[in-house]
Amino acid sequence: MKIDVITIFPGLFEPFVRESILGAAVSSGRVQIGVHDLRDFTSDKHHVVDDAPYGGGPGMVMKPEPLVAAIEAIAGPKGPGRTARVVLLTPQGRRLEQRHLAELACESALVLVCGRYEGVDQRVVDLAVDEEISIGDYVLSGGEVPSMVLIEGVTRLLPGVLGNPDSAKTESFQAGRLEGPQYTRPATFRDRAVPQILLSGDHGAVDRWRAERAEEATRARRPDLCDDPGPARSGPDRKGDRRADHSEREASGDSDVPTAPGETT
Numbered sequence: 735m736k737i738d739v740i741t742i743f744p745g746l747f748e749p750f751v752r753e754s755i756l757g758a759a760v761s762s763g764r765v766q767i768g769v770h771d772l773r774d775f776t777s778d779k780h781h782v783v784d785d786a787p788y789g790g791g792p793g794m795v796m797k798p799e800p801l802v803a804a805i806e807a808i809a810g811p812k813g814p815g816r817t818a819r820v821v822l823l824t825p826q827g828r829r830l831e832q833r834h835l836a837e838l839a840c841e842s843a844l845v846l847v848c849g850r851y852e853g854v855d856q857r858v859v860d861l862a863v864d865e866e867i868s869i870g871d872y873v874l875s876g877g878e879v880p881s882m883v884l885i886e887g888v889t890r891l892l893p894g895v896l897g898n899p900d901s902a903k904t905e906s907f908q909a910g911r912l913e914g915p916q917y918t919r920p921a922t923f924r925d926r927a928v929p930q931i932l933l934s935g936d937h938g939a940v941d942r943w944r945a946e947r948a949e950e951a952t953r954a955r956r957p958d959l960c961d962d963p964g965p966a967r968s969g970p971d972r973k974g975d976r977r978a979d980h981s982e983r984e985a986s987g988d989s990d991v992p993t994a995p996g997e998t999t
């Protein structure tokens with residue numbers, strides 16, 4: 735998958751795309767990330783990207799010309815011939831959920847547009863954006879962190895990015911449920927023992943226990959998810975999580991990952 739980002743702060747993405755699971759996905763070519771400085775698409779000598787709002791009011795608005803020029807240079811004009819899905823990160827967009835990440839992970843190319851200031855001129859949305867996405871009901875100062883959320887969430891759904899195809903099925907939101915509690919060694923920590931069933935080696939019993947705890951956690955914390963079981967939510971050829979944790983530790987140089995008692999690898 736190719737992901738292009740349009741931003742006035744390209745430097746924010748440099749460390750982000752180098753580290754951890756995403757860094758490994760970039761190195762292995764499973765995802766390509768292009769970061770574009772919006773100011774390169776301006777035509778005035780001061781590289782201005784914002785202006786005062788028509789009608790008055792606080793702050794500045796991102797001008798349409800550089801944004802539309804940048805989007806069209808990367809994805810082509812809006813319409814059927816377009817080579818990528820163009821997403822504007824904005825609090826006014828649809829609120830991001832795991833199932834949307836799975837949808838986006840099926841695209842071959844995405845362009846993520848990061849707003850700043852009071853947001854972007856509406857004509858950018860009308861003329862050049864395919865979809866508006868919010869990462870939640872709160873306001874940040876720019877679309878860069880929301881873009882990173884989307885990049886990380888989508889990338890970990892791509893085939894081969896995580897190691898174990900099974901464990902993702904138990905992840906929170908995959909089947910409309912939260913994941914239950916997890917434990918690793920030591921078996922007892924400050925007088926708190928790991929539930930005996932997890933040490934039993936009885937995989938059927940462990941699976942049942944985990945399903946019950948997941949149900950319990952969801953009913954207690956997110957009863958709205960229980961009302962809406964939804965479809966099984968998974969990305970293309972999902973890869974799994976315990977292995978993902980290993981990959982992350984390997985990426986950070988910590989490869990001494992214990993195999994918990996009772997677990998087969």
Ligand SMILES: C[S@@+](CC[C@H](N)C(=O)[O-])C[C@H]1O[C@@H](n2cnc3c(N)ncnc32)[C@H](O)[C@@H]1O
Pocket residue numbers: 823824825826847848849850851852853854867868869870871872873874875876877878880
């Ligand atoms: C300060 S915000 C603009 C908020 C806008 N005036 C409003 O009230 O909806 C600047 C930029 O940050 C990004 N942003 C802030 N909060 C966001 C969120 N919850 N989800 C996605 N993008 C967000 C958007 O790109 C937005 O254009």
